[in-house]
Amino acid sequence: MTIDRPSEHAPFASSLSNSSTMNPVWTMDESTRNKLLKRYKTQVASGTSTICATLAVTPLENVKTRMQTHNFPNIFQCIRYLWRTEGPRGYVAGALPPLASVTVVRVINFSTYSNAKHSISGFFERITGENPLAQYNKPGSGPTASSILTFTLSGFCAGAITSPLACPFELTKNVVQTSVLVSNRSMAAPDAVRDPDLRNRPRLNTIEAVKQIIQRYGFRGLYTGFHLHALRDSVGSALYFGVYETVKQITVKKLGPDTSPFGGTMVAGAVCSTVPWFCTYPLDTRKTRAQSVLLGKTKQVGEASAAVSKSSMYKGISIILFRTGINNMILLSLFEYIKARINQLEV
Secondary structure, eight states: OOTTOGGGGHHHHHHHHHTTTTOGGGOOOHHHHHHHHHHTHHHHHHHHHHHHHHHHHHHHHHHHHHHHHSOOSSHHHHHHHHHHHTTTHHHHTTOHHHHHHHHHHHHHHHHHHHHHHHHHHHHHHHHHSOOHHHHHTSTTOOOOHHHHHHHHHHHHHHHHHHHHHHHHHHHHHHHHHTHHHHHOGGGGSGGGGGOGGGGGSOOOOHHHHHHHHHHHHOGGGGGTTHHHHHHHHHHHHHHHHHHHHHHHHHHHHHHOOOOSTTSHHHHHHHHHTHHHHHHHHHHHHHHHHHHHTTTSOHHHHHHHHHHHHTSOTTTTHHHHHHHHHHHHHHHHHHHHHHHHHHHTOOO
């Protein structure tokens, strides 16, 4: 069954009509469904692609967070340490908050970006008489200063708007992922892997983490490090979309238009994940360190902070580049592919 061939949906439509008396709310003809998909194609494509990409890189996200908040000499020791001390749960800890929140945030982010780029493009057209998006969409066209600026400013707006929603969820994820490390500071020692009881140490769940943060710091505690988060997301999103659209345009020009998920979009997705993280990773590290020790005891917080105070702000950058490269190749290729398939639907 394909998305763009209405005739193949006939049996399904028939079965729906037969059961309409039982489920009238869910009865929808194909034309109405296609109109809805076309109207909300950005939301549908971004939500679906985000879920797939987030699930794929959750283990790498856990390793990245441990590298940022504790003084592991290298990635391999961190991975070995997680397996020996926390077991498989260490690689999937805090998976639900990002899965739920990142999906919502990403849908809002992409929707805001889409609206912003049309508004900003219209502004440039009124001033210069040239529409950057119209020029961008011409087959064989190359990047222009106005198109790059349009995409960059639109990305900045999208990042700034989604930051207040994303911060509490990301903070909770960081706290959950590092709760065992912070509450059992001895685990940072090299010989911690010899203690078989560490796998059974209790880990906070998401609801408990939120309750304890609010009890200790009030609602404002959920926004610890928000200024760093907002700056990281605004600058990062600006670079992300600016680089992505530019590289995609150049790649498609060289390779030719391709609606499959294995064309210029995948190349652009890999490239656009590198530049923003190099520029914003120190902000992310400072934010993560501030958030991860919120629920430790005073002594434990001091020890955790001292353990990483002299380490590089780029600690864990290799794992984040690998993680975000895979994430964005999956995310953006699926996003563009789903949008292309929805555009082919008949109404």
